[in-house]
Every structure is written in C-alpha cells, then in structure tokens.
Amino acid sequence: MTEAVTGLICPKCEAPLSTSDKQWRCQENHTYDQAKQGYLNLLLVNHKKSKNPGDDADMVRARTEFLDAGHYQPISDALNSMVSPGRILDIGCGEGYYTERLRESLGAPADITGLDISREAVRAACRRSRLIRWLVASGARPPVEKHSINTVVSLFTPLMPQGLDHALVTDGDIITAHTGPYHLYELRQQIYDDVRLDAFAPVESMNQAGFSCVEEVPVAFRFQLNDSTMINNLLLMTPHRWKVTPDKASALQQLHHLDVRADVILQRFRRTDSI
Ligand SMILES: C[S@@+](CC[C@H](N)C(=O)[O-])C[C@H]1O[C@@H](n2cnc3c(N)ncnc32)[C@H](O)[C@@H]1O
Ligand SMILES: [Zn+2]
Numbered sequence: 210m211t212e213a214v215t216g217l218i219c220p221k222c223e224a225p226l227s228t229s230d231k232q233w234r235c236q237e238n239h240t241y242d243q244a245k246q247g248y249l250n251l252l253l254v255n256h257k258k259s260k261n262p263g264d265d266a267d268m269v270r271a272r273t274e275f276l277d278a279g280h281y282q283p284i285s286d287a288l289n290s291m292v293s294p295g296r297i298l299d300i301g302c303g304e305g306y307y308t309e310r311l312r313e314s315l316g317a318p319a320d321i322t323g324l325d326i327s328r329e330a331v332r333a334a335c336r337r338s339r340l341i342r343w344l345v346a347s348g349a350r351p352p353v354e355k356h357s358i359n360t361v362v363s364l365f366t367p368l369m370p371q372g373l374d375h376a377l378v379t380d381g382d383i384i385t386a387h388t389g390p391y392h393l394y395e396l397r398q399q400i401y402d403d404v405r406l407d408a409f410a411p412v413e414s415m416n417q418a419g420f421s422c423v424e425e426v427p428v429a430f431r432f433q434l435n436d437s438t439m440i441n442n443l444l445l446m447t448p449h450r451w452k453v454t455p456d457k458a459s460a461l462q463q464l465h466h467l468d469v470r471a472d473v474i475l476q477r478f479r480r481t482d483s484i
Pocket of ligand 1 (some may be wrong): 234262263264272300301302303304306307325326327330346347348349363364365366367
C-alpha cells in the first residue's frame with residue numbers, strides 16, 4: 210500500500226506522519242486512526258487539562274445556529290479578503306463556519322487545515338465540509354511540520370505564540386480577530402448594570418513574542434435578532450453565559466427582539482524580523 214506524506218507530525222515524537230487507509234503513522238510506529246466522521250485526533254491525553262477541553266456541545270450548537278443565520282457574515286467576508294491561497298491553518302476553528310467560507314472564497318483546490326481542542330466542535334466542522342482537513346489538537350502544539358504554514362488564522366481564540374512560531378513559514382501571516390469595546394453592547398446592557406468598554410488587544414503580547422501588527426481592519430456593523438432562541442444562542446456562544454445571573458438570564462429569555470452592535474478588529478501579524 211502506498212503511504213502519502215501529509216505535512217503533519219506525530220504529537221508524541223514530532224516525526225512526520227504518513228497515511229494509508231485512514232491510519233496515520235510515524236517512523237516510531239505511533240499510530241492514529243481517522244474517526245468515522247473524518248477528523249484526526251492528535252491531542253494527547255497528557256496535553257489535555259480536562260477530559261473534554263474546549264467548547265462543549267451546547268456552545269457548539271448555539272454558535273452553529275447563530276453563524277449559519279449569517280449574522281457575522283461581514284466578519285467572514287473581511288477575513289476572506291485578507292487571505293491569499295497557500296497552506297492555511299485555522300487554530301481554534303470551532304465548528305468551522307469561517308474556515309469553510311474561506312475555503313469557498315479561495316476556490317478549489319485549497320490546502321486548509323482546521324484545528325480545535327474541542328472534539329464536539331471538530332465533529333460539527335466535519336459535517337460542514339469534507340474538503341478541509343480537521344484535527345482535534347492543541348493550538349499550543351499544532352501537529353504540522355515546522356515552518357510549513359503560509360497563513361495561520363486564529364479568530365476569537367486565545368493566541369498561543371509558541372504554536373504560531375512553530376507552524377508559520379518565515380514570512381508568513383497570522384490573521385487574528387478580537388472584540389472591540391462596543392462588541393455586543395446591547396446584549397451586555399441586558400446582562401450587566403455597568404457595561405465596561407474593555408477591549409481585548411493581542412498586540413502587546415504578540416510584540417513580546419516577536420510578531421508585529423502590519424494591518425488592522427475594523428469591522429463594525431449592526432444586526433437584528435428577531436426571536437428569543439437566537440438571542441439565547443448569542444448568549445450561549447459567548448463567555449457572558451458564565452457571568453449572567455439567573456434573573457437576567459430569564460429576562461433575556463423573554464426578549465423577542467434585540468438590535469445589536471458588532472465591533473470586531475481583524476489584524477495581520479508578521480514576524481518582526483521579517484518586515
Ligand atoms: C470563541 S471560540 C471561536 C471559534 C471560531 N474561531 C469562531 O470564531 O467561530 C474559541 C475556540 O477555541 C478553542 N480552543 C480553546 N483553547 C484551545 C487550544 N488550546 N487549542 C485549540 N483550540 C482551542 C475552543 O474549543 C473554541 O472552539
Ligand atoms: Zn511518533
């Protein structure tokens with residue numbers, strides 16, 4: 210049987226993985242089976258902090274329903290306009306909405322891998338597309354060959370600089386998305402008595418890790434949610450779900466309309482010594 214080279218590495222010994230007949234193997238004979246849904250699990254038990262790390266089934270379902278309704282399409286369109294063809298790795302791909310729309314916009318054949326630590330999320334991603342390689346793995350140790358990826362995408366996911374440094378070619382791009390101060394302002398007004406205008410900005414930690422921001426694309430728009438299920442989906446897919454009090458949560462359940470602001474910033478980073 211012929212063995213195909215894959216661009217992936219063994220999470221145990223970092224030797225290249227080759228594949229034949231849905232089994233993946235390194236020269237040390239560490240083997241990994243492709244799941245029936247189509248993904249490959251390269252997350253080692255000792256790299257997990259809990260039994261089922263990452264987003265759970267409820268969060269994944271809520272995010273899938275919300276994203277499929279198109280409410281965040283302007284973010285996806287802005288991302289697509291920033292990425293050129295090449296080897297692409299989406300770290301923290303979730304249930305694959307942005308990954309699949311990126312693949313469609315680049316046109317076939319695109320070389321795209323989506324990676325997430327949540328098995329629930331990756332299972333949902335497999336249902337979205339079979340034309341993307343889906344991995345359950347940690348973004349801190351992406352199991353791809355060193356310096357092999359042209360563009361790493363990492364949206365609304367904690368950035369793991371050592372993983373980025375491992376994966377990226379010398380002059381590669383990292384595209385990130387994070388929330389600005391007014392993101393989901395009206396939802397937060399329903400949840401908190403005082404809405405804080407905090408924004409999460411990765412620039413400083415990326416600078417310290419040797420990456421510089423070379424482009425910034427703000428994406429600001431409004432969207433309407435016209436039923437309580439969708440409002441609840443939005444709550445469930447955000448970290449606010451952990452902070453909302455039972456009173457505020459049940460008040461939100463009674464709402465049937467919410468006009469919400471999205472305030473997102475996409476950034477392109479490159480290695481500081483390559484620019
Ligand atoms: C807020 S979600 C964003 C998902 C997707 N990028 C999106 O925007 O729809 C964050 C994702 O990061 C994943 N995640 C968290 N820690 C991770 C890690 N160490 N490695 C890989 N994925 C991780 C979670 O499981 C979750 O799917
Ligand atoms: Zn190995």
